[in-house]
Amino acid sequence: MNIRPRRNRKSEAVRRMVEETKVTTDDFIFPLFLLEGADDKIEVDSMPGIYRLGLDKILKEIEGCLKLGINVFDVFPVVPEHYKDKTATKSFDPNFFYQKALKRIKSEFPEAAIMSDVALDPYNSDGHDGLVKNGEILNDETLEVLGKMALAQAETGIDIIGPSDMMDGRVGYIREVLDDNGFNNVSIMSYTAKYASAFYGPFRDALDSAPKNGDKKTYQMNPANQREALIEADLDIEEGADFLMVKPALAYLDVIKLLKDNYAQPIAAYNVSGEYAMLKAAGMKGWIDYDRAMMETLLSIKRAGADVILTYHAKEFALLTKGL
Ligand SMILES: NCC(=O)CCC(=O)O
């Protein structure tokens, strides 16, 4: 035998040297859930270890994460029911607690990159990502609201806008609104291939944002489709997206790889709430080694081609790899 692959596996030192993929905290975006009450802290039942936090607590959390080498944060608002209406008006009100919090966070931590979420579902009484009329999710009428929302968020000083709504044409529409208002430096991380997935369940618990009627299948992608992601990606690139995201990550590693092979833009993957919950639950039952399964999961997402990973494991990963 001239070729013995086991020689390159013979010791930790050799294995580390020939390792093809390395995950670091530089790869991460850590999603955070913002509560209105500044000092509140409520664990998400279906995501043990993940909390909804008021602004004061979020500021502390970000400060701690920066020390651990996590530099990018995606902030989602938990919007109390009484603020919701048919047209999601709080989503573009500069005095709403989410927009005010983004501004405060960015001014406290100018060195961090802060990402915001653009979609109607946390703010509209229908719980859908777009405006709803006679049971239909309107596309073009929704763009106007998304544009106003993106602008209100950009005005807080944040770095990256994350349109997660899957309306056609929204990246180009938002890009134009931002540029027309002097925000040509604000990036867009498009949820390019966002699938109509069962793995978002715990997130909707966290935000209380599940659709009141129907499902999201007329705008989010069919889990059966891979090539359709190329159509979405072509459009997003043309419309000015700076990053292409695939969501969820684990059941869609092939889609991550497909976009990586076809586009030079950075590829992001959203390791979603249900993926986190599965590992947590099995780990808590003692059915898997949680730490190892988490490492392997993150590695698989990076190996498939993700340059950026949005993950609820970010802080645990940082603590574990630093031996803390
Ligand atoms: N727009 C952000 C999400 O929908 C997140 C879903 C999840 O973590 O399950």
Ligand SMILES: [Mg+2]
């Ligand atoms: Mg699209």
